[in-house]
Amino acid sequence: MSFPWAAHYTPKAPLMKWIDERLPLPRLVYNSIGAGYPVPRNLNYMWNFGVLSGLALVIQIVSGIIMAMHYAANDLVAFGTVEHVMRDVNSGWLIRYAHANGASFFFIVVYLHIFRGLFYGSYKAPREMVWLLGLVIYLLMMATAFMGYVLPWGQMSYWGAKVITGLFGAIPVVGEPIQTWLLGGFAPGNAALNRFFSLHYLLPFVIAGVIILHIWALHIPGSNNPTGVDVKGPQDTVPFHPYYTAKDGFGAGVFLILFSILLFFAPNFLGHPDNYIEANPLSTPAHIVPEWYFWPFYAILRAFTFDFFFVPAKLLGVLAMFAAILLLFFLPWLDNSPVRSGKFRPVFKQFFIVLCIDVLILGWCGGAPATAGYVMISQIAAAYYFAHFLIILPLIAMFEKPLPLPNSITEAVLAKHNLQGEEPAAVPAE
Amino acid sequence: MLRAILIAIGVFFSGMMLYSFGASTYAYLTDPAAPTAEEEFHLHPKEVHFSFNGSLGHYDRQQLQRGFQVFKEVCSACHSLKFVAFRDLEQLGYSEAEVKAIAKQWTIKAPDVDPKTGEPSTRDPVPADHFPKPFANNVAAAAANNNAIPPDLSLMAKARHDGPAYIHSLLTGFQSQEGFKNAKGKELLKEFPDSKTPEGLHFNPYFANLNLAMAPPLTAEGQVSYGDGTKATVDQMATDVSAFLMWTAEPKLESRKSTGMAVLFFLLIATGLAYLSYRNIWADKKH
Numbered sequence: 001m002s003f004p005w006a007a008h009y010t011p012k013a014p015l016m017k018w019i020d021e022r023l024p025l026p027r028l029v030y031n032s033i034g035a036g037y038p039v040p041r042n043l044n045y046m047w048n049f050g051v052l053s054g055l056a057l058v059i060q061i062v063s064g065i066i067m068a069m070h071y072a073a074n075d076l077v078a079f080g081t082v083e084h085v086m087r088d089v090n091s092g093w094l095i096r097y098a099h100a101n102g103a104s105f106f107f108i109v110v111y112l113h114i115f116r117g118l119f120y121g122s123y124k125a126p127r128e129m130v131w132l133l134g135l136v137i138y139l140l141m142m143a144t145a146f147m148g149y150v151l152p153w154g155q156m157s158y159w160g161a162k163v164i165t166g167l168f169g170a171i172p173v174v175g176e177p178i179q180t181w182l183l184g185g186f187a188p189g190n191a192a193l194n195r196f197f198s199l200h201y202l203l204p205f206v207i208a209g210v211i212i213l214h215i216w217a218l219h220i221p222g223s224n225n226p227t228g229v230d231v232k233g234p235q236d237t238v239p240f241h242p243y244y245t246a247k248d249g250f251g252a253g254v255f256l257i258l259f260s261i262l263l264f265f266a267p268n269f270l271g272h273p274d275n276y277i278e279a280n281p282l283s284t285p286a287h288i289v290p291e292w293y294f295w296p297f298y299a300i301l302r303a304f305t306f307d308f309f310f311v312p313a314k315l316l317g318v319l320a321m322f323a324a325i326l327l328l329f330f331l332p333w334l335d336n337s338p339v340r341s342g343k344f345r346p347v348f349k350q351f352f353i354v355l356c357i358d359v360l361i362l363g364w365c366g367g368a369p370a371t372a373g374y375v376m377i378s379q380i381a382a383a384y385y386f387a388h389f390l391i392i393l394p395l396i397a398m399f400e401k402p403l404p405l406p407n408s409i410t411e412a413v414l415a416k417h418n419l420q421g422e423e424p425a426a427v428p429a430e
Numbered sequence: 431m432l433r434a435i436l437i438a439i440g441v442f443f444s445g446m447m448l449y450s451f452g453a454s455t456y457a458y459l460t461d462p463a464a465p466t467a468e469e470e471f472h473l474h475p476k477e478v479h480f481s482f483n484g485s486l487g488h489y490d491r492q493q494l495q496r497g498f499q500v501f502k503e504v505c506s507a508c509h510s511l512k513f514v515a516f517r518d519l520e521q522l523g524y525s526e527a528e529v530k531a532i533a534k535q536w537t538i539k540a541p542d543v544d545p546k547t548g549e550p551s552t553r554d555p556v557p558a559d560h561f562p563k564p565f566a567n568n569v570a571a572a573a574a575n576n577n578a579i580p581p582d583l584s585l586m587a588k589a590r591h592d593g594p595a596y597i598h599s600l601l602t603g604f605q606s607q608e609g610f611k612n613a614k615g616k617e618l619l620k621e622f623p624d625s626k627t628p629e630g631l632h633f634n635p636y637f638a639n640l641n642l643a644m645a646p647p648l649t650a651e652g653q654v655s656y657g658d659g660t661k662a663t664v665d666q667m668a669t670d671v672s673a674f675l676m677w678t679a680e681p682k683l684e685s686r687k688s689t690g691m692a693v694l695f696f697l698l699i700a701t702g703l704a705y706l707s708y709r710n711i712w713a714d715k716k717h
Contacts, residue, residue: 041715041716041717042717043717080513083513083584083585086682087513087518087681087682093682093685093686094686094689097686238715238717242711243711243712243715246704246707246708246711246712247708247712249704249707249708250701250704250705250707250708252704253697253700253701253704253705254701256697256701257694257697257698257701260693260694260697261690261694263690264686264689264690264693264694265485265687265690267686268588273588273589273590273593274589276585276588276679277581277585277589278582286638303447303450304446304447304450305450305453305454306446306449306450306453308446316446320443320446323439323443327436327439327440330432330436333432334436371463372457372458372462372463373458375454376451376454376455376458379447379448379450379451379454380447380448380451382443382447383444383447383451384444386439386440386443386444386447387440387444389440390436390437390439390440390441390443390444391437391440391441391444394433394436394437413717414716
């Protein structure tokens with residue numbers, strides 16, 4: 001895989017040699033995240049978020065497995081078992097708050113990871129498969145997070161489950177049978193809670209499997225870099241270990257500091273108070289909102305308030321919400337500009353900034369009550385969201401004149417240092 | 431071909447959104463939604479200082495004991511506290527013997543089964559019991575309370591925005607609806623003559639829909655006589671019971687914050703070292 005100059009694994013300890021001859025697992029690790037994987041030397045801190053996403057998944061799986069030891073997926077006692085974790089289990093509060101806030105941090109780092117890919121063109125050839133598998137991971141994460149939020153069986157859990165499965169009810173003819181089939185009943189109940197728990201425990205391991213494919217696909221062409229220029233030779237790369245393990249170690253420290261601040265000092269900041277009220281099918285909360293990481297899509301869902309001929313607004317909203325996610329799968333073919341990095345694409349860069357602001361606005365509207373003002377803002381923002389990916393990106397690719405690219409990664413690195421005067425240019429000896 | 435289809439989808443959704451925006455703007459301008467009494471007159475919780483606020487805040491044991499007394503003598507007549515056990519009261523500074531006595535003397539008895547006949551019976555609670563519920567079930571609770579079920583209070587301080595301040599504001603916020611004005615000086619009954627508090631409900635602008643079933647529970651100074659000599663004003667009792675309910679909702683608040691300080695201290699050092707090793711390893715590489 002990757003480059004011909006990649007270091008080869010030569011086990012030193014006899015035990016490792018013995019294992020490697022029988023099962024080349026040490027070799028696999030060495031070639032994936034060890035010294036055997038050459039990585040562009042110029043990666044910036046935005047390239048930390050892949051490893052941090054992996055770290056977040058590990059935190060979720062470890063805390064989740066411990067939570068599952070104390071939790072009971074039964075609608076009569078689920079809420080109480082969560083309180084049992086919070087009150088009676090040794091350090092249970094830590095485990096549960098880590099799991100609840102860990103989900104948010106998982107999405108934070110994954111969103112940064114995705115937007116890094118969007119800006120630096122990491123979805124473009126030859127990395128389309130990396131991008132597609134990443135989106136599969138993202139979809140699995142959304143499903144896992146949604147089902148996990150149902151498990152405490154609070155008011156938002158219950159009504160969230162009702163609203164989200166109700167989306168399927170918008171499909172004509174087969175919608176309502178599908179909703180009933182998904183829930184195992186006409187409303188969320190014990191059947192739904194049990195299957196959500198089962199799937200919530202399963203999917204993270206599926207995610208781990210797809211992550212292996214994601215990394216495998218990444219290692220065929222090797223990592224992208226901030227210039228977007230291909231690696232030309234050994235001088236352009238450094239071995240992943242120790243260079244990027246050290247950098248990721250520092251990144252993990254910063255991640256854990258921020259995570260700890262939220263976890264220990266504001267553990268309910270990102271949660272909704274209504275989820276501390278036990279699920280009650282007879283009392284609808286005033287504002288049903290999903291967790292913050294779904295807000296942009298929730299805003300798109302609610303932005304459709306008018307029917308289109310015979311298509312009801314609700315169905316349009318559902319279609320648009322799914323389209324908003326699924327269109328990302330076509331991104332490598334929508335944006336066919338040959339230049340990867342947004343650094344060298346002056347027009348793209350402007351629109352990328354607008355997209356970032358647009359998604360933040362959608363998120364803000366999605367978390368707000370569905371009043372006329374917020375809905376109107378979401379409509380403008382949603383119009384831009386679709387236009388950005390489906391109309392503007394293909395057009396930019398056609399008309400934009402990119403800036404000149406550096407000849408190589410090394411040239412770009414040295415040019416940067418010369419400009420900043422940190423090191424005088426190497427003058428050839430005469 | 432694929433791009434043409436995708437661009438067409440983009441034109442459809444974006445166009446639909448722009449059309450919807452135009453239509454909702456038109457609807458908003460021609461027929462704006464009338465504001466509701468709740469939107470105009472609901473008040474956010476008051477600013478209340480609690481010892482447990484802030485990243486170093488901790489509970490005031492004396493205050494929690496006073497709050498517990500208010501709960502015991504006032505709230506517990508109607509409200510359950512089902513996630514809290516008598517044994518937890520030791521965290522408020524009560525001794526094991528005191529907790530045993532509190533449980534034994536609790537007015538509401540714990541449900542049990544008669545060991546001889548198997549018939550339902552009751553007995554004195556023991557420290558291992560959770561607080562017994564004042565009503566056998568929701569039907570009994572509703573029947574005794576004008577059709578409203580008094581909510582369990584264990585998690586109330588986390589189940590509302592700005593919980594402890596909300597509880598304090600609600601307890602001290604009962605007032606006459608006659609002449610009630612909001613910050614803009616508008617008078618509720620003049621603006622919304624139809625929103626007169628219905629019979630059997632009580633006006634309270636801190637409650638989401640302005641009228642709640644609970645009658646003012648704290649009405650007079652000295653309603654509870656505090657053992658530690660604190661003057662039992664309505665405001666004091668409301669603050670104390672709010673603090674107590676924060677403890678029932680988040681009993682591990684203090685160990686959470688102290689653990690957090692230790693973890694942060696460790697992580698700052700570890701991250702500093704990680705940064706230095708990162709710089710050290712990269713010292714020979716321009717990047």
